[in-house]
Amino acid sequence: MSAIVNTDQAEHWSGKAGEVWVREQAMFDGLMAPVLDLLLDRAGLQAGARVVDVGCGTGAGMIAAAQVVREGGHVTGLDVSGPMLELAKERLQAAGVTNATCLLADAQVHTFGDMAADHLVSRFGVMFFADPVAAFANMRGALKPGGRMTFVCWAGMDGNPWFRIPAEAAKAVVGAPPPQDPRAPGPMAFSEADYVRDILGQAGFEGIGLTTEEITLTPIGDLEQNATFASREGPAGRIVKEMGGGREEFAAVAAKLREDFKAFETPDGALRIPGRVHVVSATAGG
Known part of the structure; x- marks a missing residue:
């Protein structure tokens, strides 16, 4: 396990909140299935790609991404919740996924080394950092030059x-x-589009795009x-x-x-x- 600086979030998601997500995994996955579909459509992952899934939770996104990139590619999932990652590992094994790895890690400070990923994705996993600029700057280091990031966050x-x-x-x-504080770490922290753009610009990202989409949740x-x-x-x-x-x-x-x-x-x-x-x-x- 690498260092964790977002200790409040780690404690929250490894405690009762994580237990709820594990117990209600089917409920959450059903509710947000259209969001995952939207994310993967916009990301446009390719066979053979190396992908990082930030805030991978119980593994729904990892399984879907791993099936897209196939055996020539690989998906690395990061989360600060031990209980959720344990379920993710079980689900990956049950689905026969062999090209994915789960890491108990804080993406704000995790050392990505020479990962050189093609794509970083996240479904509602990037709104919880104490220092979002530092977190996104660090996540940028997981990508190869010209690598892309695509994530979905709640719009208020x-x-x-x-x-x-x-x-x-x-x-x-x-x-x-x-x-x-409406910008405090939490589900609605990235409600303001200009705030999100500013964070990513300060973190060194280029070609920043943001669209606001109407969806239908399917609990x-x-x-x-x-x-x-x-x-x-x-x-x-x-x-x-x-x-x-x-x-x-x-x-x-x-x-x-x-x-x-x-x-x-x-x-x-x-x-x-x-x-x-x-x-x-x-x-x-x-």
């Missing part, structure tokens, strides 16, 4: 009811916690399952816990979400929830 709460509605429901039940399960899940995890769970709520408050939030999520219910009982993301690309200079 307003365009993402999967986050916004549970947060509003929780605040209605337990009150609002003190406001946070598995029915209305009841998703209302319960969203009441206990993500922004609602954080707010209820931060405000000292317990079982009654979680139940009250879930009840509100059962009503609010009806707007996204399909005739067959599934949920299809609109979302908004930034797709970001850049090149490592020669």
Whole structure:
């Protein structure tokens, strides 16, 4: 294991948060399948490519990328969560993937050495660094001259009811916690497009491109399952816990979400929830 400087994030994702992602792996992968498809489409990975997946989590992106680059290529996945990486390794083995490696590492300071990767990708894995400029400068060192980076990040709460509605429901039940720095490490840290461009420019990337895309999230399960899940995890769970709520408050939030999520219910009982993301690309200079 290499050095880790984002210790708060490492503790968070190796603790209860990581346990939730391991337990609910199918839920998260189903929810974000369209995002992974979008990422891989925009990245345009080629057979034989060497790829780095930052914030690889439980391995969905690694498996998909490894299948694209085939045996002549290789995928290296980095994450600070031990529990999530253990599941990723199990899934890679179960899928018969032999051209991928998992590393417990902090991409802000990991020594990439002579990796000279063709492409660095990330699905929601790069918004959690304490020093994003330093992190992206270090990640640029993983790429060969002219190598490309493509990542997807959330484009703010307003365009993402999967986050916004549970947060509003929780605040209605337990009150609002003190406001946070909108650029603090977390899912919505890269909401501002100009802020992202500035970070990448300071980190030495060239040819920076950013498009904002409308997507549809595809959570598995029915209305009841998703209302319960969203009441206990993500922004609602954080707010209820931060405000000292317990079982009654979680139940009250879930009840509100059962009503609010009806707007996204399909005739067959599934949920299809609109979302908004930034797709970001850049090149490592020669």
